Amino acid sequence: MVVLGMVILTSLAFDFTNGFHDTANAMATSIATGALKPKMAVALSAVLNLIGAFLSVQVALTVTNSVIRIQDSTGAPDPRLTANGGSALLLIVLAGLVGAIIWNLLTWLLGLPSSSSHALFGGLIGATIAGLGFSAVKWVGTGTKLDGVVGKVILPALLSPLIASVVAMTGTWLIYRLTKKVAEKFRNDGFRWGQIGSASLISLAHGMNDAQKTMGIITLALIASGQWHDLHAVPLWVKGACATAIALGTFIGGWRIIRTLGKGLVEIDSPQGLAADSASAATIIVSSHLGFALSTTHVATGSIIGTGLGRKGAQVRWAVALRMLVAWLITLPSAGLVAALTWAVGHFIGGLAGAIVIFAILVGCAGYMFWHSRKNPVGHHNVTDDWDARAEEVLPIEAEQIEAEKEVVR
């Protein structure tokens, strides 16, 4: 029961990090172009995420099925894992979530937009390998449907930034071409409105897609421990709690990531902001309609790069893009590794004590990273300051050295 409580708390914590990690995907460009004031942008995004989360009436309980084998096709947990109040399954889920949260916080500290769903899947995969072995992971799907780690996670991640950047590039080129004879001030005012609209669509779709995953996981934990029996519905309080967690996270705003996406990658103007946001919104909505689930983060980043490529004279900071790419590549294995280690610690201490220890590790790591972030805080007040390549395209530790050097010079 205590372990179940910790799983639920950790799931909600993940949902919260998911929210603030992804605020940037919808709002970075609107904030960067000045279409919305920073605080207004996060508030709007938070409200739309909340609405989106509540709108997801049909929640699939089979979230984990595409990558690991701890549930059957109806969503019921594997009976071998439900003995003893579901402790085996709860430990895997708890360790997986811990891995995902720690990775999410670390990339946030570095200001890198990495995919929260990759972190979640990576964490679950790592904990499953540690707990049940390699064969419990569905690596490559078989048959005529996209499935498994390769089909559902890796291939979409490779394609999505490409698709989004082509769309954004085309949109940007068209917009600049069509409005060549329109005065700049007039044009920017108009495009800001369009941008707010498309950014809102992204937030709504995000709330719907992402809060669902956590709802599914909490319900799975409840079923495994015998607290819930309906395989076709999610308890209302779970839905409310997840919706609130993701909205609160969004409202807090991952300012570091917003800064990287909005200011670091490309210097964007209002028309580019509209092109990027429309490309993201269209790609996300179309792909989830076709059942080809893409990560909002990869799409949004691809769009912003695309809009930099589509405008003559705009420059993409490839050093920043390269850092992001590296972060994407290592998100899945890193979250998995942390989760596997966490599982091992929890398993060898065993029982309730094990779960408490890994929960404490999570709280400790989160606290440390938060404390570290206060050294060079990024908030709504400085999120749109000019980008200083020397100080920001480095690790925080080096940034501190650069700051120290500046002090000496002064």
Added chain:
Amino acid sequence: MSQLWLALQAGVQVLFAALLLGAGLPAIFALGMRSLAYGAGGTAEVSVTATPHPVGKVLAVVCFSVVVVAIVLGITWIVGTGMGYSLVFDHLIPTFRKK
């Protein structure tokens, strides 16, 4: 290998649909902006001496309406899917159908 093929197929579908919506609609929006500037004349256009053309305003309204309708349909679709309905176009009229 079949997974790669499936992903590419899905990717191409997404690409074309997203191009139509994600680049097409902003282009119509841009066209609306252009028409609005044409309609307003004066400082709204690059050449400051431009004269106002009322027809531009009408065109702008048409363009913006297309965009707004598309967005409303988009939201309806998102909401509908969440509720377990899918939006289908019977003879171009959007209707809901229970999945």
